[in-house]
Amino acid sequence: MPEIKLKNITKRFGKAVAVDNLNLDINDREFVTLLGPSGCGKTTTLRMIAGLETPTEGEIWIDGTCVFSSDKGIDISPDKRNVGFLFQNYALWPHMTVYKNIAFGLENMKWDRERIDKRVKELLVMLRIDEYSSRYPSELSGGQQQRVAIARTLATGPKILFMDEPLSNLDAKLRMEMRTELKRLHVETDSTFVYVTHDQLEAMTLSTKICLLKEGLLQQFDPPLEVYHNPSNYFVGDFVGSPNINVLEVTGDNVNLDEIKLTHKDMEFLFVPTSSSITIQAGQKLLLGVRPEDISICEDGEVEASIYSTLPSGMETIVKLDVNGQLLTCVVFGSVDFAMGEKVRISFHSNHNVLFDQKSERNLAVGKLM
Numbered sequence: 001m002p003e004i005k006l007k008n009i010t011k012r013f014g015k016a017v018a019v020d021n022l023n024l025d026i027n028d029r030e031f032v033t034l035l036g037p038s039g040c041g042k043t044t045t046l047r048m049i050a051g052l053e054t055p056t057e058g059e060i061w062i063d064g065t066c067v068f069s070s071d072k073g074i075d076i077s078p079d080k081r082n083v084g085f086l087f088q089n090y091a092l093w094p095h096m097t098v099y100k101n102i103a104f105g106l107e108n109m110k111w112d113r114e115r116i117d118k119r120v121k122e123l124l125v126m127l128r129i130d131e132y133s134s135r136y137p138s139e140l141s142g143g144q145q146q147r148v149a150i151a152r153t154l155a156t157g158p159k160i161l162f163m164d165e166p167l168s169n170l171d172a173k174l175r176m177e178m179r180t181e182l183k184r185l186h187v188e189t190d191s192t193f194v195y196v197t198h199d200q201l202e203a204m205t206l207s208t209k210i211c212l213l214k215e216g217l218l219q220q221f222d223p224p225l226e227v228y229h230n231p232s233n234y235f236v237g238d239f240v241g242s243p244n245i246n247v248l249e250v251t252g253d254n255v256n257l258d259e260i261k262l263t264h265k266d267m268e269f270l271f272v273p274t275s276s277s278i279t280i281q282a283g284q285k286l287l288l289g290v291r292p293e294d295i296s297i298c299e300d301g302e303v304e305a306s307i308y309s310t311l312p313s314g315m316e317t318i319v320k321l322d323v324n325g326q327l328l329t330c331v332v333f334g335s336v337d338f339a340m341g342e343k344v345r346i347s348f349h350s351n352h353n354v355l356f357d358q359k360s361e362r363n364l365a366v367g368k369l370m
Helices: 042-050 098-108 113-126 142-154 172-189 200-206 224-229 234-239
Strands: 004-013 016-026 031-035 057-062 065-069 083-086 160-164 192-197 209-214 217-222 246-256 259-264 267-273 284-290 295-297 303-312 316-323 326-333 343-348 353-357 363-369
Touching: 004 042, 016 042, 016 209, 016 217, 031 042, 031 200, 042 057, 042 083, 042 160, 042 192, 042 209, 083 142, 098 113, 098 142, 113 142, 142 172, 172 192, 172 200, 192 200, 200 224, 209 224, 209 234, 217 224, 217 234, 234 246, 234 284, 234 353, 246 267, 246 326, 259 284, 267 353, 295 326, 316 343
Parallel strands: 031 192, 031 209, 083 160, 160 192
Antiparallel strands: 004 016, 004 057, 057 065, 209 217, 246 259, 246 284, 259 267, 267 363, 284 353, 295 343, 303 316, 303 343, 316 326, 353 363
């Protein structure tokens, strides 16, 4: 299985910079998601690796072979990079059956009939669409069409499978089912997957690593839970997570090497770093990030709040809290609801609170509140 290496990759469209000096190492058998808001460069990055877009500068290596180099004048065509590409639009042949759609690429490669039949039937079973082999695309649901498109892409045995927002046309229930199937498929095919999405829930649930981009610049490249609990900067912390992270503007003062006093209006906290020791300036302006699930409503809570609104969904209730004019979001698990205006007490109980510098927005430390 191949490695993918991007070295100082830049892509300009006129004066606009779509991807800015990107360095990335994607290891064998990883499921890497390119994540970010619209226009951040994720699709452009995917298309450059696949050979569908030409970088302005830099080098791309696949499986130890340089497939693009601006300095050396190398630009290997997409069909010689041994990659498969799954588009947002499934692009199935409407006049061909499921079987023929999957077999079409193999026929063009002059495979013999017996070998084609064996490969197609293997994929029909793997994708759980063997009962639909004689149907036409118009007779299939969106999820079934997606499986056919995946089978067709996998038919030629590409080393790498690229996917550009392949689930965006499906409804919520089908998207959940297809996420499960894609994760299973990644393990079964033993392949390297590179996946583009703007949906951070997809990125969190599918990936072995997330590559988060903003305005063409790499913000963080780490496993999903590392990105979630230890975001490299405020943008990452705010972008990843639903509901969004709570952010309090605080003033910090060193108490000693292991504790920092944080002040926000009438609230005071002691922040104890667990990731690293830090030193701040007296009165330094900071941002304190607290995940919604790390705020508890409990009788012995340290802070008084009132219920601003609730969104019960059965499994959990998202609660908006008013703490002296500061709105905070918390998540209460189980079938629980509260009356608007009800007085409650809350506590902060996690070791994963994040302290950002307000000016640079970079992560200074992860720690617990006391």
